[in-house]
Amino acid sequence: MKTGLNLIIALFMVVQLHAQQKTVSGVITDQNGLPLPSATVLQMGTANGTTSDFDGNYSISVKVNDVLVFSYLGYKTEQVVVTDANTINVILQENSSLDEVVITVLGISRSTDEVKKSVTTIKSEEIIQASNPNVVNSLAGKVSGLKIKTKNHGVNQTTRIVLRGNRSLTGTNEALIVIDGKISSAEKLVNLAPKKIISTHVVKGAEGSALYGSQGANGVIIVTTVDGSKENAKISKFVQTNKELQHKFLNESYTKIHENKFKIAATTPLSTFSIDVDKAGYSNVRRMINNGQLIPANAVKIEEMVNYFDYNYPQPTDEHPFSINTEVVKTPWHKDTKLVKIGLQGKIYDNENLPAANLTFLIDVSGSMGNQNKLPLLKEAFKLLVNQLRPQDNVAIVVYAGAAGVVLKPTSGKHKTKIIEALDQLNSGGSTAGGQGIELAYKLAQENFNKKGNNRVILATDGDFNVGASSNDAMEKLIVKKRESGVFLSVLGFGYGNYKDDKLEILADKGNGNHAYIDTMQEARRIFETEFGGTLFTIAKDVKIQVEFNPNHVQAYRLIGYENRLLADEDFVNDTIDAGELGAGHTVTALYEVLPVGIESEYAKDIIDLKYTQNETVTNQYNDELFTVKFRYKKPDEDKSIEMIHVQKNETTEATEDMNFASAVALFGMQLRESQFYNNTNVQDVIALANKGRGEDRSGYRAEFVRLISTFK
Known part of the structure; x- marks a missing residue:
């Protein structure tokens, strides 16, 4: 009798255990390992379901022995019985009989x-x-x-x-x-x-x-x-x-880009430029390709395309806020040259360890922001940021159309509902007094300045300013003055048609800030969730790079991209000259194409014999060095720069996955710009190179790049 009772109790406990809800999650991919976004996951016989995100990830609440049905248009449906395991990864096969x-x-x-x-x-x-x-x-x-x-x-x-x-x-x-x-x-x-x-x-x-x-x-x-x-x-x-x-x-506007040419190392050994952590260039080009739009050459900023992606650089181990990494390989698109990669990795901080934030949202609510991919997308994007805020963070909201006004005074991050309600009430209409909005936002940020925290204005707009101070020159003068306040700036671009990339780039570059372009909620999630620290928290400002090439080994060199970030050589040591900011966890990558000594090439023009300067290089104790790269940066709250030096030996190695992928992105950018240096390569060459550099690709962005360029011819 007792044994039978125990058996009944045991069976009852098993039934109860199997009746309990549990969360099952996993990744949905195709047979090539590529994530399938928006795939459908349904519990069979019920309305309980979900869809996968951009990276193929899903999560659903079910019970043991329930049946999950996985489906994706163009692929065979799969059914999986839920067991005690909490992870179910599914590979869907293409349906060949469509x-x-x-x-x-x-x-x-x-x-x-x-x-x-x-x-x-x-x-x-x-x-x-x-x-x-x-x-x-x-x-x-x-x-x-x-x-x-x-x-x-x-x-x-x-x-x-x-x-x-x-x-x-x-x-x-x-x-x-x-x-x-x-x-x-x-x-x-x-x-x-x-x-x-x-x-x-x-x-x-x-x-x-x-x-x-x-x-x-x-x-x-x-x-x-x-x-x-x-x-x-x-x-x-x-x-x-x-x-x-x-x-x-045609109403979109972009800064004119004059592509960098090869320079002779014997007469011009120094190359000096500011870092660029902006990523708007890639997401903007992605939008154009997805829309089937012709891509203006000046919209293709190769450095922003390369820097959109993360690379496997090590964390800094010394007192400096970033690590330095270099690599030299054979150029994949030219047999006579070498490719140099210089990479920085900003220190990563846990969100809870970041300083308190004093944020001012500056939101364009003018008539031009009425489209679905502008203000409606903007509001949903900012809600992602609000959900990341901590009680010690404060947010204010300033809006502008024909005039500017405050719709939310500084509010603690613990009052998320109040902040989101303020966002939901925003509607578009009227002209665009961008200058007034900037003035008011900075005034509010300065009034609530946190000396030990992060003070930042986050501007969201299509850049189509048309009332008051609105020209590019006027915007530059205004923002240069405002950056003296110690308030940093993030510029977020939305929409297309009248998108003013040139104006937003000026604001970000001159306002101690960064610039991103949000075309989808996936991009908003990347900026406000995945890269929360890098977007909002600066760990080094006015970061400059100066490379000195050794003319014993380098005949000529060319910086790929960064045309709008070039500095005079003497500006490297001038602490009054503004340069780019590095955010927590951000990576920065720069590529040089180098022509070795002894190679006959059209890239190296004949040097005119000089009377007072010797063209011949001198063999010395540095003969085993290819180049020396110097960095200068300031701490966010200081005005004196700190120098770092890294020496690269004259050695060529096999390309890493990061190098293969970065060079693929750069090559695609050169093809889009119809550069004179892409050496008659085609999109298939880019795809092959990118596939060699796919690597682990946890986020799936490299796979997305391959899919994107596969649609472009």
């Missing part, structure tokens, strides 16, 4: 005076009258250039829809399906009853991105049913013709 519906607007013959639109609208009558009950098949003959290829038939067949425009997106990029304002699937679209459909809109290219951000970059099929929302109103507001969009893009 139907593919290709919708293209290529090859349409129209008169030159006819406006070419990238939106095709199919009314419900046209769909109902089609003989085929399949909604997608009914689009045949209604959308110009529609082709349907059927490989198999039957119940529950999987459909993939690819929308190709006049850019080079590959056929593996699926169009976004939106039904009644909600993101849906091709399968649901196929199974919709034609009588329930009011209208179908087919949108391609940049118009898709204007409606749905990066998710719509491959085109959007928008369906409104009799039960649907007012999605058509959204379409009529945002969808533009190609002609109109290109005109809008």
Whole structure:
């Protein structure tokens, strides 16, 4: 009797244990190990589900013996039974038996005076009258250039829809399906009853991105049913013709870049420049590629593209706030030159050990910020930052449109709800008095200055200032004066069309700050969560680099990028000259292409014989050295610089994964700029080099780069 009772109790405990909720998490990837973002995870037979994030990570609350269903458009669905394990990693296989519906607007013959639109609208009558009950098949003959290829038939067949425009997106990029304002699937679209459909809109290219951000970059099929929302109103507001969009893009402005040339080491051995931790250049170019937009050469800032990615540099082990790392390899795109990498690694601090923050959000709420990828995205992005704040941190909010005003006085980070409510109340409208906003934000930051903390204004805008002090020169004079207050600056760019990158770059460079471009919530998460310390906390200011090349071994050299960060050689020791700031945990990478002595090349022009200066180099005790690099920096609260020196021997090694990847990004930037130095390489060369440098890639950003350039031709 007692044994039976114990058995019943044991069985009851097992049942109870298995009935308890638990959190299961993992990573969803494809067969190549690439993360699958927005993959669907559902508990079978229930509405309990989630989607994977940008890096393929997911988390869901379930019980033991529940069945999880993993699905992703274009891949075979997987089912996994939940066990006692808390981690379930899933690899999805591509579905080779997909139907593919290709919708293209290529090859349409129209008169030159006819406006070419990238939106095709199919009314419900046209769909109902089609003989085929399949909604997608009914689009045949209604959308110009529609082709349907059927490989198999039957119940529950999987459909993939690819929308190709006049850019080079590959056929593996699926169009976004939106039904009644909600993101849906091709399968649901196929199974919709034609009588329930009011209208179908087919949108391609940049118009898709204007409606749905990066998710719509491959085109959007928008369906409104009799039960649907007012999605058509959204379409009529945002969808533009190609002609109109290109005109809008022409209103973007960028600082002119004059590409660095090779310099002769015998006559010009010194190369001096300021560090640059800005990363806006890469995310901005990424946005353009995803939108199918032509990329202006001046938008391609190679140093910002290279520095967008993290590299495996060691932490500093001495009293200095950053470590110095160098590497010399054979140049992957030129057999006669060498490639030099100089890398800095800022010290990493735990968030709880960072000093208290006195932050002032300066938010542009003018009429130009009304688009979905501007103020609405901005508000959601800033909520990520608010959730990172500690009780000792304080936040104030200043807004500006036709005038500037305070909408939230300094508030402790423990009152997150109050701060978020203030953000939610923001709406756009009016002109843009950016200068007034800067004046008020700095005034508020100085009134609440924390002598032992981090004082920073965070400006969020598209940069389209048009009231009061608004020119680039006026902005530079204003911000140079304000940086004397000891308040640092972060500049966050949003949107496209009238985006003023040149103005925002000036504000960041001259205002002791950094500059980032936020095109998606994933990018916002990177800036405000992953790189929280580096974005907000400066560990070294006015950081300068000076490289002296040894003419015994170096015939000529060229700094790749940093054209707008060059300094006069004498400015290196001048502590009154402003330079870049390094944030906690930030990395900085600079690349030089070097032509060794003894190589005949067009890169090394003949040197004119000089009467008073000898061109011949002198062999001395430094003959085993390739170059010496010096660094100067100031502590955030001091005005006297500290010097560091690092010597690189004349040795060439096999390229590390970091070197391979950094050089791949630089090479792609040179190709985008149509540089005279990319040596007739192509995108496939970049992909091969980037794959060699993928490494562990925990964040997945290197894999994203490979996917991005694979869509570009």
